[in-house]
Amino acid sequence: MTNTITLDGKSVEFTDGETIYEVARRVSTAIPTLCYDDRLEAFGACRLCVVEVEGIRNPVASCTTMATDGMVVKSRTETIEKHRKTLMELVVSENPKGAEIDPLRGLASQELAHLAVQYEADGSRFEGAQSGRSRTDDPNPMILRDYDHCISCYRCVRVCAEQEGDYAISVANRGFHTQITTEFAGFLENSECTFCGQCVQTCPTGALGDQRALKHADVPGPVEKTRSICPYCGVGCSVDILTKGDKLVGVQPAMDGPANEGALCVKGQFAWEWVQHGERLKTPLVRRDGELVPATWEEAFERAAEGFRGVEKRHGRHAVYAVASGRAPHESAYSVQKFVRAGFGTNYVDNCSRA
């Protein structure tokens, strides 16, 4: 027996447990959303994904409604599009500056702006008070908390709880006065936050922003993305390296990264400024007359070998101890232990990840 629904006149198969939204997305039927992140439990807040289902009086949120056999769904009727436009106009009425959001703020930061254009929500209707109070007083150098742009979709709160398991932030107050907060409305650094940046990357408005990337907002030129692997540890998180010309301007997690599915840690997300740091080492240095001076790799290796041999000679083979870096991939870690065991005949080898 097959399960099918009729979606906009076409028969579509589905598997048990799929929501209408998931079915629609699988067959490339575009349904707008703002509170949706497919890594998170469907929340049903923005109501943009509403669709008409035959036999049900009011439109239903497709993200929280399971497909059932024989269901007849219309995803884009005139009525539905009118509701979506009104919803977008309402959202824009309290977040009129969406178009000014720099894409460097985060991966999803343009979602609101794009939908506003699509639904021609230009802020001309439903003018009124604006919600959200930015925390420009938060001194942390990584996560910008610009809640003037917050639309209360709570993707940040949910990603922090469901994906990262930190529960560092939550929703304070009710209704129009809801505000994303840490305990007792404090700074992130005094909370459970690990600065993984997942809240930044899922924020659909740029209310949360990557402050490190934003330092390069004024660099001219378009942002290019290059797929790479985070070099920090052996997990192998996929990242997109953001560049403008030959300048590295940011790192974003790859949502389709097989190892990380959009997650990064504080190092992978925010610790990339060393790449372009003025004091970064560009050649090996050796000490001559007590001073570090640039040298060739050849010379550096020879000096290192000399040092190891000297230690071994003076103190015996167990005087050598190697700690491999957590950033080393398997192959390099293997080489380190080989180097220590075969080269010196000792088992004194470890890895910093054990600490």
Add this chain to the structure above:
Amino acid sequence: MTTDQDLVERWKPEPAPLLPLLHAFHERDGYLSEEALRAVSKGLRIPLADLYGTVTFYHHFAREPEGWKKPRVCDGPICKLRGSDQLLAELEGATPMPCAGRCDDPIPVLRENLYLVGRPGEELRDTPAPLPAPNPGGLEECCFAHVRSEGRATLAGYRETGGYRALVRAVQEQTPAMVLDAIDASGLAGRGGAGFPTGRKWRAVAEAPGDPKTIVCNADEGEPGCFKDRVLMDYDPHAVLEGMALAGFATGAKRGFVYLRYEYPHTQLILERAIAEATKAGILGDHILGTAFSFHIYVRRGAGAYICGEETSLLNSLEGKHPFPRNRPPYPVTHGFEDKPTAVNNVETLASVAPILDRGADWYRGLGEGDHAGTKIISLSGDVERPGNYEVPIGTSLRTLLFDWAGGPKSGREIQAVTMAGLSGGFIRDLDVTLDEPCLRGKGSFLGAGGIMVFDDSRDMVDLARQAMSFFAHESCGKCFPCRIGTQRLTERLSGEGPADAEAWKTEVHDIGATMGAVSACGLGIAAPLITESLLRDYPEAVDALLEARTR
């Protein structure tokens, strides 16, 4: 003094411990301090940020020292008419609170755990809520049949007229199926507003897999203009408890919670006394009357949030979670308290159960007018001679209630509007309606929990609408976009803001209402625009006056 640890140890082993533990700290310290929240977070293993967010959701938890001691004065629509602004100014440190359910004897003032009544220029007094007047139509009643008897709240008083007879018979002689059949046959439907057939709900819980099952009595009577559940619990608590126990017997649930609104602290004492009395007599608790059936009832007090009257918000609140409504399906009958099958029933619904089982389904059906089954308690307030709770046959004409029973408007005045379902049903101008869902829904309104507020021709309709929308904005949980932003925008427009052009203003109000009504995630957002819709439809002259006054 009781230590933090004592309080945590007292509540941690109990079911649904968060709210009572928070109340224990609130009352010990006079507010919820950072240290208290840290102790609760650690004790119940709730992330601190989550707990902080959840506590800020409820408007009655004070977070500044001495906050619990400060008077909260009802500024609901009726109390406003009776001078709540003046009373607020007179009482030192007083803050307004939404309707606290004493529209028949305003103005309620809450101070610590005292539920007082005040009038501008007078001393606050601690007097019990008024009893319903004897049925003015001389009709037979269901819930109110014995509520006026002296001592009815005691076990002896309750048993005098056959109280607990239905439960005794059920556990000793009947099967759950027999109880379900009788409730089905009676036509009893949810009296909290949604009107879902009670028998069907119970059957769904009985048949749903999962254990333990739970009965929740929804006593979070937060709808402005509704004060019927309070009078039932205050004067006839055993009727509610018996209804819960029968629900437990019929569905296989072994425990029940009364989720009581914060504003009724005295009611908590009455309920707890009644539970203790019934437990001592072997009518509640383990092995009721020596049978295999056990049923325990716990009272849990809310902390100020209208949305917690919505059953899935209520369940989240009981579980100690952020009280956003849940997405449905699944419904509570299969995934309720702690994701187990749960029947959530209103106080009045549960209070109807024992009389129905005692006197028969046909008797109950026959109480209604014409084809309508049963009765409904209406909380009537505002500009009528005799406000109060009235138990009417379903299908009674509104005019009969307003004019024959309640004495009509004050002399020299005419009724300009009545609200339905408290505020949720919007305004009704045409009084030629009957009090039943088919008729009222046909008029774009609904009976709901049965609160009717009456406003005579001296009242400003636009301002009443603004107060109503401001209430909904205050109580919007903030989860779904249309309600969170829509209630705010409608409040602003009813305050005179919005487009200068009158037609553009009306189009905005209508568009917001249409989208809220169609796509909001729960009943609050769906019902709130009935206020503006009925205002635009039935009071165009008042709207035009507002819009003209702006241009002057």
